[in-house]
Amino acid sequence: xxxxxxxxxxxxxxxxxxxxxxxxxxxxxxxxxxxxxxxxxxxxxxxxxxxxxxxxxxxxxxxxxxxxxxxxxxxxxxxxxxxxxxxxxxxxxxxxxxxxxxxxxxxxxxxxxxxxxxxxxxxxxxxxxxxxxxxxxxxxxxxxxxxxxxxxxxxxxxxxxxxxxxxxxxxxxxxxxxxxxxxxxxxxxxxxxxxxxxxxxxxxxxxxxxxxxxxxxxxxxxxxxxxxxxxxxxxxxxxxxxxxxxxxxxxxxxxxxxxxxxxxxxxxxxxxxxxxxxxxxxxxxxxxxxxxxxxxxxxxxxxxxxxxxxxxxxxxxxxxxxxxxxxxxxxxxxxxxxxxxxxxxxxxxxxxxxxxxxxxxxxxxxxxxxxxxxxxxxxxxxxxxxxxxxxxxxxxxxxxxxxxxxxxxxxxxxxxxxxxxxxxxxxxxxxxxxxxxxxxxxxxxxxx
Amino acid sequence: xxxxxxxxxxxxxxxxxxxxxxxxxxxxxxxxxxxxxxxxxxxxxxxxxxxxxxxxxxxxxxxxxxxxxxxxxxxxxxxxxxxxxxxxxxxxxxxxxxxxxxxxxxxxxxxxxxxxxxxxxxxxxxxxxxxxxxxxxxxxxxxxxxxxxxxxxxxxxxxxxxxxxxxxxxxxxxxxxxxxxxxxxxxxxxxxxxxxxxxxxxxxxxxxxxxxxxxxxxxxxxxxxxxxxxxxxxxxxxxxxxxxxxxxxxxxxxxxxxxxxxxxxxxxxxxxxxxxxxxxxxxxxxxxxxxxxxxxxxxxxxxxxxxxxxxxxxxxxxxxxxxxxxxxxxxxxxxxxxxxxxxxxxxxxxxxxxxxxxxxxxxxxxxxxxxxxxxxxxxxxxxxxxxxxxxxxxxxxxxxxxxxxxxxxxxxxxxxxxxxxxxxxxxxxxxxxxxxxxxxxxxxxxxx
Numbered sequence: 001x002x003x004x005x006x007x008x009x010x011x012x013x014x015x016x017x018x019x020x021x022x023x024x025x026x027x028x029x030x031x032x033x034x035x036x037x038x039x040x041x042x043x044x045x046x047x048x049x050x051x052x053x054x055x056x057x058x059x060x061x062x063x064x065x066x067x068x069x070x071x072x073x074x075x076x077x078x079x080x081x082x083x084x085x086x087x088x089x090x091x092x093x094x095x096x097x098x099x100x101x102x103x104x105x106x107x108x109x110x111x112x113x114x115x116x117x118x119x120x121x122x123x124x125x126x127x128x129x130x131x132x133x134x135x136x137x138x139x140x141x142x143x144x145x146x147x148x149x150x151x152x153x154x155x156x157x158x159x160x161x162x163x164x165x166x167x168x169x170x171x172x173x174x175x176x177x178x179x180x181x182x183x184x185x186x187x188x189x190x191x192x193x194x195x196x197x198x199x200x201x202x203x204x205x206x207x208x209x210x211x212x213x214x215x216x217x218x219x220x221x222x223x224x225x226x227x228x229x230x231x232x233x234x235x236x237x238x239x240x241x242x243x244x245x246x247x248x249x250x251x252x253x254x255x256x257x258x259x260x261x262x263x264x265x266x267x268x269x270x271x272x273x274x275x276x277x278x279x280x281x282x283x284x285x286x287x288x289x290x291x292x293x294x295x296x297x298x299x300x301x302x303x304x305x306x307x308x309x310x311x312x313x314x315x316x317x318x319x320x321x322x323x324x325x326x327x328x329x330x331x332x333x334x335x336x337x338x339x340x341x342x343x344x345x346x347x348x349x350x351x352x353x354x355x356x357x358x359x360x361x362x363x364x365x366x367x368x369x370x371x372x373x374x375x376x377x378x379x380x381x382x383x384x385x386x387x388x389x390x391x392x393x394x395x396x397x398x399x400x401x402x403x404x405x406x407x408x409x410x411x412x413x414x415x416x417x418x419x420x421x422x423x424x425x426x427x428x429x430x431x432x433x434x435x436x437x438x439x440x441x442x443x444x445x446x447x448x
Numbered sequence: 449x450x451x452x453x454x455x456x457x458x459x460x461x462x463x464x465x466x467x468x469x470x471x472x473x474x475x476x477x478x479x480x481x482x483x484x485x486x487x488x489x490x491x492x493x494x495x496x497x498x499x500x501x502x503x504x505x506x507x508x509x510x511x512x513x514x515x516x517x518x519x520x521x522x523x524x525x526x527x528x529x530x531x532x533x534x535x536x537x538x539x540x541x542x543x544x545x546x547x548x549x550x551x552x553x554x555x556x557x558x559x560x561x562x563x564x565x566x567x568x569x570x571x572x573x574x575x576x577x578x579x580x581x582x583x584x585x586x587x588x589x590x591x592x593x594x595x596x597x598x599x600x601x602x603x604x605x606x607x608x609x610x611x612x613x614x615x616x617x618x619x620x621x622x623x624x625x626x627x628x629x630x631x632x633x634x635x636x637x638x639x640x641x642x643x644x645x646x647x648x649x650x651x652x653x654x655x656x657x658x659x660x661x662x663x664x665x666x667x668x669x670x671x672x673x674x675x676x677x678x679x680x681x682x683x684x685x686x687x688x689x690x691x692x693x694x695x696x697x698x699x700x701x702x703x704x705x706x707x708x709x710x711x712x713x714x715x716x717x718x719x720x721x722x723x724x725x726x727x728x729x730x731x732x733x734x735x736x737x738x739x740x741x742x743x744x745x746x747x748x749x750x751x752x753x754x755x756x757x758x759x760x761x762x763x764x765x766x767x768x769x770x771x772x773x774x775x776x777x778x779x780x781x782x783x784x785x786x787x788x789x790x791x792x793x794x795x796x797x798x799x800x801x802x803x804x805x806x807x808x809x810x811x812x813x814x815x816x817x818x819x820x821x822x823x824x825x826x827x828x829x830x831x832x833x834x835x836x837x838x839x840x841x842x843x844x845x846x847x848x849x850x851x852x853x854x855x856x857x858x859x860x861x862x863x864x865x866x867x868x869x870x871x872x873x874x875x876x877x878x879x880x881x882x883x884x885x886x887x888x889x890x891x892x893x894x895x896x
Contacts, residue, residue, distance in 0.1 A: 015736070019594050023594060023595070023596060023735070023736070026596055027593065027594060029800065030593060127591075132737075133737040133740055134740060135587055135590070135592065138586065138587075138590060138591050139583055139586075139587065139591070142583070142586060142590075142758060142762065143575075143583025143586050143587070143758055144583065144754065144758070145475065145478060145757070145758050145761045146467050146471060146475060146753070146754045146757035146758055147471070147754055148471060148474055213477060213478065271722065271723075271743060274719065274722050275719075279739075286754065287471070287750075288463070288467050288750040288751065288753060288754035288757075289581035289744060289745065289750070289751045289754045290745050290748075290750070290751060291727075291743075291744060291745070292581055292582060292742075292744035292745075293743040293744070294740075294741075294743070295719060295740060295741040295742070295743070296737060296739065296740035296741070297737065297738050297739070297740075300738075302735075302736040302737065303736065303737045303738060305594070305736060306592065306594045306595055306734065306736035306737045309593070309594035309736075310590060310591055310592070310593050310594055313590070313593045313594070314590065321769075321770075322769075352477065
């Protein structure tokens, strides 16, 4: 038997408890031992969560979980940085394994947490921290262990994907789609983390660390949200053969890694561009497997709870196994040991020497939406500046003539360098023929 | 260090060796120990496979692998039933772990093999047996361990999916699409296993055993291939809002499991219906995670090799860990133990009491293509018979009038029972107004 204590009885905590209690039989039948939900700590132990708990489980005091010598695994589900970090560190120092869904904490303070876990020879499970319903951590860490990862492209923020899908399907503007997302509970009252790419970047830091054996590098990730995308951009993109998605990208090129989150135009026939609504998907390209994609719900009590329980089972297997081996070795008095953990919590050890590329060094195709006055010679001026910076044009869309007024001028480029694009746009935006700041969207896929 | 011996140096054997040698450093960096490819046995050790092997690895004698006391894991990659089964059983009895890609063998003789493995306390890894590049075995067994599996829908035969995609995109008939598949190397000279659903059924037996804790039940699976599907059916299906895919289906309803492989109409907006060409995908619905889908290449040297190596790593971790624990326990003389395996090779132990439903008891919507003479009253006669068997009609398509000749009459039904459908069709096919045998395709998705 493995004893579990949960800290944080909110949405995910409730989902986790519901699974541990409701699927108890089927899980123990599968794994051959029992997982016992021993304590749940939360400041609010009165609220009805619609779930019947065995008596005496609830406590207001996290220390009842952290200091209970019988509890093997502490599940941190309160989110945020403090006091979550203190609880996790205390659990680790008390030689307890930890399972957490806290992507913000891991992305920003994970290096310290994993190093502390390694020192104390305990495991930290974090399957639930990225794309809840998709077992992507296990897939990358174990399923694709034989591969050099070439690229990871993730739609890993359901809120943004819902908003972009809504803008695409109903041809509405960002603000209206956001309001609808909030009404449906897909976006929070303060949606900043979701729509500005911060949440995606938290998750990308974790995925990239796993895929490339690099330290968690949240600060080095380029982050750009979806707030400037208009319904018109989505239409122009479609006309050019693309859909616009908020992508979290990690890819290796010339022994450097690109880490970036931004709205991205993807060819509409790519499988990942068909991922709509609140669904998440992660495309992983490995040198051996080639193209793979994993699709499911990224959030919610039960999908995230499913990931939490999968981690509990994995760690539980190791606890039970090492204990069995101990017993087999007739050393019953030394208690369960957990040397196995070193093989699994690998977000610290043995970092590769890969460097992260500066954003200005990346290369991509670009979509530009210039806001130019409708006058003769405008395209020639703009393309002249682009040419000076070695940016060559693949297609142009110019629609809606309104002489003397500002109209959108759409340009799709061949592969160009971000550094050159920034300079060219700065110069173009100073031209008197340009009415407003130029919007640009990076384009993935093959040159057409 | 963990020592590996491969038996079978064909396509997958070569891919596996290429990964073990080419990605050796990245893999040991990740897992913390070395995997050593010690021997490869094959009848042909002369042929140039375009890979440089360390000297002395190749042997013509499988016993050089099976009897080598240093080899920890035997990788069986020759395929077929004999002598693969003998090699695997010998390896198991020599207390060696086994990794195999042999779906036909596992589906038909797996119960015996897994039971022998359990008796000898060794592991049998079979990630490569289903959907090569997709780590679906691990996903179901570990990633979704917290879930009651409600349904599994797999496009798990690349050949059939290529043929159906080709028929859809280029509006060609089956025989032409098959020829193209053979020309491109996607179909074998004798394509029976692929196009008759047998290969899909092998894989479904494995997936269902994992998902529902039932014995491997290949014989109980209903198998129907794609040879009777015409380009016209694909067009009619599209008109009705569906695509036709060869699906392997396992789903639980009323404590019974349906196991069936047949051409299936799926609503064209379902994510799985967008899986085209030689790609594979498995949709898994769990009670906690909801809808998930996993997509990648189902075959090929490197994707399958990637799965083989993932199994080697998993088993290797257990070997190394149990050895470490032994050393820790100062019992160095007892050698590595493998009690852990009991927790993992779970295709035998603790079977659930779920029963497999008889095919005639399943319920579905149905697409009928009647070949009826173009006379007044035909629809009324046919719908009369359907009505007698409680089969009610959702839509009808009748096109191309050729009075007195046989024309296709398409009927889409509401949910009906297979048993009734069989009887009704037998009766209809005896009517003088019917020119040819009626084709029917089961339809998945919500009632429209």
